[in-house]
Amino acid sequence: LQILSKGELQVSDKERHTQLEQMFRDIATIVADKCVNPETKRPYTVILIERAMKDIHYSVKPNKSTKQQALEVIRQLKETMQIERAHMRLRFILPAKEGKKLKEKLKPLIKVIESEDFQEQLEIVCLIDPGCFREIDELIRSETKGRGSLEVLSLKDVEEGDEKLE
Numbered sequence: 001l002q003i004l005s006k007g008e009l010q011v012s013d014k015e016r017h018t019q020l021e022q023m024f025r026d027i028a029t030i031v032a033d034k035c036v037n038p039e040t041k042r043p044y045t046v047i048l049i050e051r052a053m054k055d056i057h058y059s060v061k062p063n064k065s066t067k068q069q070a071l072e073v074i075r076q077l078k079e080t081m082q083i084e085r086a087h088m089r090l091r092f093i094l095p096a097k098e099g100k101k102l103k104e105k106l107k108p109l110i111k112v113i114e115s116e117d118f119q120e121q122l123e124i125v126c127l128i129d130p131g132c133f134r135e136i137d138e139l140i141r142s143e144t145k146g147r148g149s150l151e152v153l154s155l156k157d158v159e160e161g162d163e164k165l166e
Contacts, residue, residue, distance in 0.1 A: 019062065020060050020062060023060045023062065023066055023069075024050070024053070024058075024060050025046075025050070026066045027053070027058075027060065027066050027069050027070045027073055028046050028049040028050040028053060028073075029046050029049075030066060030067060030070035031044075031049045031053075031070050031073050031074055031077070032044050032045060032046045032048075032049045034070070034074070034085055034086060034130070035049075035074060035083050035084060035085055035086060036083075036084060036085075036086045037082055037083070037084075038082055038083075038084040039082060041086075043086070044083065049077075052077055052080065052081055053073060053077075055080065056076055056077065056079075056080055058073055058076065085129060085130050085131070086130075086155075087111055087112070087127035087128060087129060087130070088127065088128050088129075088130050088133060088152060088154065088155055089114075089125065089126070089127055089152075089153040089154040090125070090126055090127075090128055090133075090136070090150060090151065090152055090153060091123065091124070091125045091150075091151040091153055092106070092122070092123070092124045092126075092140060092148065092149070092150055092151075093121055093122070093123050093148065093149045093151075094121060094122040094123075094124075094140070094144060094148040095121055095122075095144055095147045095148060096118075096120060096121050096122065098143055098144050098147075098148065099118065099121065099122030100122075101143075102122075102139070102140070102143050102144070102148070103122065103124070105139060105143070106124075106136060106139065106140075109128060109129075109132045109135060109136050109139075110124075110126045110127070110128055111126070111127045111128055111129060112126060112127040113125075113126045114126055114127065125153065130155075136150065137150055
């Protein structure tokens with residue numbers, strides 16, 4: 001009973017190696033999914049990310065989640081290659097009273113304003129850095145006391161299709 005309750009399962013070298021390899025691939029997949037080349041706005045391939053991770057000698061930590069490690073990898077890769085989190089496209093609908101005041105507070109968090117419509121309420125479609133989402137959401141909730149709305153139009157803004165070379 002003591003062995004069952006306090007003992008540890010022995011993991012063979014091959015099993016451990018396979019598990020770490022799988023985590024490495026998972027991290028690369030998450031990074032490829034969340035990031036783009038800032039110049040072309042096109043996603044990177046998983047193989048390219050794996051190669052870049054090997055180049056910076058990234059070692060997988062088996063006790064940390066793959067998502068945490070992926071965000072860490074993105075930070076490290078920024079130093080060696082052109083990589084950036086894909087922007088999120090959002091739409092805010094804010095009541096007219098708070099609209100102007102709130103827009104000034106939101107401006108530093110917004111990367112690109114795509115469209116702005118101000119009739120009986122302020123409607124903004126914009127691109128933001130995914131790291132700012134929670135902050136923007138809390139700001140809109142607290143300032144409008146639940147009357148403003150925030151809608152996610154797309155989780156990542158990327159260019160699709162073929163690229164033409166001239």
